[in-house]
Amino acid sequence: MTKIMKLCKVVKPGIFTTVQDLGRHGYQRYGVPTSGAMDSFAFVTANLLVGNEPADAGLEITLVGPELTLLDDTQIAITGANLSPTINGCPVAQWQTLQVCKTDVLSFGRLKSGCRTYLAVRGGIAVPIVMNSRSTYIYGKFGGFQGRQLRTGDIIKAYDSPTSKSRLIMPSRLIPQYASELTVEVVSGPQLTYFTQLGIETFFSSSYAATPEFDRIGYRLDGPEIEKGNLSAMISDAVPVGAVQVPSNGKPIVVMRDAQTTGGYPKIAIVTTPCVSRLGQVKPNDRVKFSEISLSNAQKRLIEYGAALSQIKRNLVELA
Amino acid sequence: MDQEIKHLPVGDKALLVEFGNSINLQINQKVRNLDSLISQSALEGILECVPTYCSLLIYYDPLRISFDQLVSQLRDLEERMSEVNFPGPETVIEVPVIYGGEYGPDLDSLARYHNLLEEEVIQLHSGKKYTVFMIGFIAGFPYLGEVDDRIVTPRLATPRLRVPAGSVGIADRQTGIYPFESPGGWRIIGRTRIRLFDSGKSPPSLMKPGDIVTFRPIGEEEFELDSK
Numbered sequence: 001m002t003k004i005m006k007l008c009k010v011v012k013p014g015i016f017t018t019v020q021d022l023g024r025h026g027y028q029r030y031g032v033p034t035s036g037a038m039d040s041f042a043f044v045t046a047n048l049l050v051g052n053e054p055a056d057a058g059l060e061i062t063l064v065g066p067e068l069t070l071l072d073d074t075q076i077a078i079t080g081a082n083l084s085p086t087i088n089g090c091p092v093a094q095w096q097t098l099q100v101c102k103t104d105v106l107s108f109g110r111l112k113s114g115c116r117t118y119l120a121v122r123g124g125i126a127v128p129i130v131m132n133s134r135s136t137y138i139y140g141k142f143g144g145f146q147g148r149q150l151r152t153g154d155i156i157k158a159y160d161s162p163t164s165k166s167r168l169i170m171p172s173r174l175i176p177q178y179a180s181e182l183t184v185e186v187v188s189g190p191q192l193t194y195f196t197q198l199g200i201e202t203f204f205s206s207s208y209a210a211t212p213e214f215d216r217i218g219y220r221l222d223g224p225e226i227e228k229g230n231l232s233a234m235i236s237d238a239v240p241v242g243a244v245q246v247p248s249n250g251k252p253i254v255v256m257r258d259a260q261t262t263g264g265y266p267k268i269a270i271v272t273t274p275c276v277s278r279l280g281q282v283k284p285n286d287r288v289k290f291s292e293i294s295l296s297n298a299q300k301r302l303i304e305y306g307a308a309l310s311q312i313k314r315n316l317v318e319l320a
Numbered sequence: 321m322d323q324e325i326k327h328l329p330v331g332d333k334a335l336l337v338e339f340g341n342s343i344n345l346q347i348n349q350k351v352r353n354l355d356s357l358i359s360q361s362a363l364e365g366i367l368e369c370v371p372t373y374c375s376l377l378i379y380y381d382p383l384r385i386s387f388d389q390l391v392s393q394l395r396d397l398e399e400r401m402s403e404v405n406f407p408g409p410e411t412v413i414e415v416p417v418i419y420g421g422e423y424g425p426d427l428d429s430l431a432r433y434h435n436l437l438e439e440e441v442i443q444l445h446s447g448k449k450y451t452v453f454m455i456g457f458i459a460g461f462p463y464l465g466e467v468d469d470r471i472v473t474p475r476l477a478t479p480r481l482r483v484p485a486g487s488v489g490i491a492d493r494q495t496g497i498y499p500f501e502s503p504g505g506w507r508i509i510g511r512t513r514i515r516l517f518d519s520g521k522s523p524p525s526l527m528k529p530g531d532i533v534t535f536r537p538i539g540e541e542e543f544e545l546d547s548k
Contacts, residue, residue, distance in 0.1 A: 028370045030517075030525035031459045031499075130519045140459045140500060142519040190328040190336050235343060236456065236463075238370035238377035240334050262372055262456025270331030298332040299382040306383070 003160035004126045006071040010154040014066035014108070016215075019125050019144035022055040024133035028261045034241060035135035035143065035257050038116050038216060038280030041176065041309065042080035046120035048313050049077035049097050049168050051161070056124030057134035059150075061117040063283065065108020066150060073101045075122040075164065081114025081178065081281060096169035096319065114178035115214075115283035123161030137258065138216070167319040174315055181207075182282070183289040184275035186244065187298045191234060191266035195246070199227035203244075203268055203290060208252060210286045216258040219279065221288060225250030226268065236264040242271035242279075244290070254279060254288075272298045274305040325398055327391045333367075333382060335390055337398075338375040343465060343493065347374045348453050352530050353406050357397045365390070371529050372454045373463070409451070411531045415497065415512050417446070417488050418543040423511035430473050430490065430507050444468040445509065446535040450495060452527045460499035460517030460525040464533055467495050479505030486511045488535070510535075513546035 020043070023036025037043035037060055044054040059066075065083045078085050078094045085092050085108050092098055094117075100106065108117070127134050127145055136144025145154060192200065208223035226246050239245070243255040245265035254271060255263075256279070269290060271279060282288060293301075326338040337354060340347040355371045358378070365384030370377040380390055419442045420427040431438045450464035457463075467490060475491045480503065483489070487498045489506025498504060499516035516526045527533065538546075 026368050027524065028368060029455065030523060030528075031455045031457060031461050032524070131524060137459075139502060140517070140519065187329060187331050190330050190338075235341060235373050236454075237336070237372045237375045238456070240331055240377065240379075242331055260457050261370060262454065267330075270334075272332050295329045295332070295387060299387075302332045303383055 002123075004157050005160045007074065007121055007125070007156045007158040008068040008070050008106070010066060010150050010152055010156065011069055011105070012067040012107075013150040013152055013154070014061055015064040016062040017066050017150040018060050018136040018138070019057050019127050019134060020060045020136060021057045021134045023257065024131050024135055024137070024143065027131055028238065031261050032131065032140065033137065033258050033261055035133065035137045035216075037118065038257055039080055039118070039277045041277050042116075042281075043118045043120075044309055045095065045170055045312050046077045046079040046118040047124070048316060049079070049095070049170065050075045050120050050122040051164055051166070052120060052122065052124050054309070056120070057127060058118055058120040058125060061108070061119060063111055063115060065117060067105065067107040068156075070100050070102055070104040070106065071155070073163065074158065075167075076100055076106070077120045078117060079120075079170075080116050080118045082112040083117045084109030084112060085117075095175050097167040099167070111283075114281040116280055121158045122163070123159035126157040126159050139258065168316040169319050170312075171315060171317055174312075176278070176281075178281040180283075180286045181289075182278065182286070183291050184279060185272045185293045185298065185301065186269035186275075186290050187272065187295055188292055189244065189267035189269045192268065194228055194231050194234065194266035195268055196227045196229050199229075199250075200268070202226050203252070204292060207287045207289050210282050210284050210288065212284045214282070214284055216256055218256045218259050219254040219282060221252045221254065223251065226252065228266070234264055234266050236262050239263040239267070240270060242273070242276040243267045244269045244271065256280070273302050327394065329387055330377060333379055335378045335380060335387060335394075336375050337378065337394060340374045343373050343453065345451060348451070348529070349406075350401065351376050353401050353404070354394075354397060355529075356406065357401060357404065361397065363390075363393055372456065409530050409532045411528075413527060413531055413533050415488075415514050415533060415535050416538040416542060416546065417510040417512045417535045418538055418540065419445075419510035423543075424488070424509040426476075426489075426507035427509040430471065430509060433473060434470060436470065441471055441509065442537050444471050445490075445495065446537050448534075450533045452529050452531045452533060453494075454529050455525055455527065458498075458500055458502055460527070462496055462516070462527045462533065464495045466493040473507055475505040476507060479503055483508060484511065486513060488512060511543075513543065
């Protein structure tokens with residue numbers, strides 16, 4: 001059995017901080033969404049920077065960071081959205097291994113880019129495995145830290161892992177920039193016939209703004225209405241992560257990792273797997289455009305993305 | 321007449337097999353048959369299948385199997401479907417329900433909508449065997465069908481922000497049970513203490529597509545007893 005240590009005490013929880021890993025797979029038939037880190041690229045990188053496996057559990061921090069008091073010496077890494085992290089009030093760098101000591105205070109400041117910050121700790125966050133995953137599923141109240149977001153006073157634990165002297169950094173050319181305007185690639189959806197030609201053109205030629213409804217379930221976007229035809233209501237079917245659904249108001253909703261597994265809104269398109277991760281860094285008022293690619297090109301990108309994830313480790317550079 | 325089976329890409333790693341576009345047992349049976357054939361035949365590169373009313377969503381790994389290869393393998397399985405004898409439903413689950421009052425806030429209005437007495441609605445709802453068409457929406461939520469024509473009722477115009485766990489509802493021809501407290505637009509006619517989802521169990525969901533479900537009206541005493 002791996003030993004478990006007390007990692008930190010939550011002084012302030014931030015607005016929405018949860019334990020996540022790379023998701024809970026194989027249970028959608030029971031109505032259980034996959035959950036998992038919204039931005040898997042930043043999440044995996046954080047883990048690799050502290051010598052963890054890609055899928056070890058870490059913290060996902062949203063827009064406003066927590067304040068944590070360390071209860072032991074260890075190594076951490078912070079990736080994803082730039083939330084101006086500090087240790088004992090001194091700014092520290094993201095995308096590299098950080099040595100931290102017992103009683104250090106880790107806190108966050110102003111959001112400079114992106115939406116979600118990842119905090120990995122050497123050994124990984126210690127929470128029980130529920131259905132093959134440590135990810136929090138808020139609506140089912142299970143997984144992660146007691147099935148909920150972190151609160152003031154929580155004591156977070158980690159698996160004890162022998163300390164390493166080695167410190168790593170992600171080369172700056174490989175650090176993603178989270179511009180507030182982006183184009184995501186999509187494959188056209190299975191219910192295209194529910195939309196008029198005009199509706200489809202509107203969708204692909206318009207820019208949509210992220211609204212304040214942007215949680216782990218999905219992004220409600222605002223912009224030109226997508227026209228639907230006269231087909232009657234569709235029968236609910238399975239909804240994958242990345243599906244762009246169009247409810248009766250004609251404004252698209254992009255389904256994310258905690259979404260319900262079935263639904264009855266027609267899907268005009270499905271965002272590709274790599275672009276779903278990038279969408280995880282979209283915040284309210286960012287603008288999104290959709291660009292169609294063929295299935296074969298989408299699958300090429302998916303395979304390249306998998307390769308890129310497995311390359312990260314080799315690309316990390318030892319800090320002097 | 322056999323409707324044509326459609327195979328559609330859904331994003332970069334899923335394929336939808338569509339057997340039709342209506343809610344009926346025959347189509348749903350085909351969905352379940354293909355689902356069980358796939359799990360028996362251990363097709364290469366299949367990650368996960370999600371059966372719904374009239375379609376099966378298949379997640380696959382494009383590194384291990386291409387879309388076209390998968391379609392052709394599925395066609396083989398679909399042809400075999402008519403030759404295979406699938407076992408009938410084995411599991412019958414009885415759900416004790418306390419109808420009306422604070423537990424079923426929409427029973428009264430639903431009865432009036434149909435010019436029925438509350439007792440008649442209860443009788444019609446509990447007097448039928450339902451089939452689980454799919455599990456979806458939230459963890460462990462069963463979509464059961466179909467309710468008697470006389471109590472088919474549309475969803476609420478404005479969904480409730482909080483529907484208590486265990487609530488039994490009607491939406492159009494379907495009836496269902498909320499495993500967790502959640503927002504919801506189904507018309508709530510009663511409540512059960514039965515536990516529909518347990519993340520510690522395997523499988524975690526009490527019900528699965530194809531199961532038969534019956535409702536048994538109970539009184540306050542038995543309902544309170546069930547909570548112990």
